[in-house]
Amino acid sequence: MKAEVTSIRNDFSELKKTVRRLESRQTEVEGDITSLKKSMQYHSEEYEDVAKKLEIQTKEIKVLYQLKKELEEVKVQNRKLRTDVNASEQRDRLLNxxxxxxxxxxxxxxxxxxxxxxxxxxxxxxxxxxxxxxxxxxxxxxxxxxxxxxxxxxxxxxxxxxxxxxxxxxxxxxxxxxxxxxxxxxxxxxLTIYNKNLLKKAKEIANMKEYQYVWTKNCRIHVRKSVTTPAILISDEEDLRKII
The missing domain is CATH 3.30.70.1820 (L1 transposable element, RRM domain)
Incomplete structure (x- = not known):
């Protein structure tokens, strides 16, 4: 009988140790869960922050694209205005x-x-x-x-x-x-001052590209690489790119 009591006591002691280990492990798990929650919350906040920044950058890019488009439109309008003004001034000099x-x-x-x-x-x-x-x-x-x-x-x-x-x-x-x-x-x-400068640039580029002819007719600038090639009309600086 005494041996049985001792055995029960030993079993109970082991059970208590096991319970304490389980309680300790539970505490660790709860700590891990708390840490995981904090980590998830941090990454969630970080993700939201990144998402907000990305949204702002996307809007800024759209604005930049719009500004670029408007700038190109202004350039086209300015080119047309400059061409029209120059053409008007040149018409006044047509008999000069x-x-x-x-x-x-x-x-x-x-x-x-x-x-x-x-x-x-x-x-x-x-x-x-x-x-x-x-x-x-x-x-x-x-x-x-x-x-x-x-x-x-x-x-x-x-x-x-x-x-x-x-x-x-x-x-x-x-x-x-x-x-x-x-x-x-x-x-x-x-020629107008603009056309004089344009003629000078046309001559310089034509010389580099080995064009044989540069001339004006009715106050309009023309270039031609050889007698067998078509003449190129140069009305503004954009047309200088045609001299290739």
């Missing part, structure tokens, strides 16, 4: 010639110079063919260089004839009875 290289004199008669140009090129120019003539100051004045002469003629045909004949004959101050050193005289179409 610009004469480069004639020295300035205090008592010069510009009409007489135009008449001498006609005589030296065998073109019949009368006083009433000269609607207006004057010296113009360059945007960037060069010391010692005479101001150009701009003359408005009566007809486009007369203007074209004067330009073509002076280029063929290589006009100089000697042909015009102007005393002093012999200086080449050039007569061109009277």
């Amino acid at each position: 010639i610009e004469i480069v290289g004639i020295p300035e004199r205090d008592s010069e008669n510009l009409n007489e110079i135009i008449l001498k140009i006609g005589k030296s090129t065998e073109i019949d120019i009368r006083n009433d063919d000269i609607l207006q003539v004057n010296r113009v100051t360059a945007k960037l004045k060069v010391q010692g260089r005479p101001r150009n002469i701009v003359a408005k003629l009566r007809t486009r045909q007369l203007k074209d004839n004067v330009i073509s004949q002076t280029r063929k004959r290589r006009l100089s101050t000697k042909n015009l009875d102007i005393q002093g050193s012999i200086i080449p005289v050039y007569i061109n179409e009277h």
Whole structure:
């Protein structure tokens, strides 16, 4: 009987130990669960934070795309406006010639110079063919260089004839009875400042791309790679990309 009591006591003692271990393990599990809940809450909050930031960035990207689209539209409008204004200014100069290289004199008669140009090129120019003539100051004045002469003629045909004949004959101050050193005289179409800069850029690019011809006709700029290729019209800087 005594042995049975001892055995029961031992079993009860082991049971108590087992209960304590289970209670300890339960505490650990509860701690793990609490920690897991905290971790899940943290990651949930972190996810929400990331989601909010992503939403904000998405909205900002949409705004940027919209601004980019509007900017492109403004660029197109500005290009059209610039082209229209330049075309209007150029139309006003359609009958004009610009004469480069004639020295300035205090008592010069510009009409007489135009008449001498006609005589030296065998073109019949009368006083009433000269609607207006004057010296113009360059945007960037060069010391010692005479101001150009701009003359408005009566007809486009007369203007074209004067330009073509002076280029063929290589006009100089000697042909015009102007005393002093012999200086080449050039007569061109009277381009706007924008078109002058555009012509300069077209010549530079055409030279790099080995184009043979760059010229103006009716105040419009053309380039051509060779006699067998079509001419390219250059109306603005975007058209310079066509020179390939």
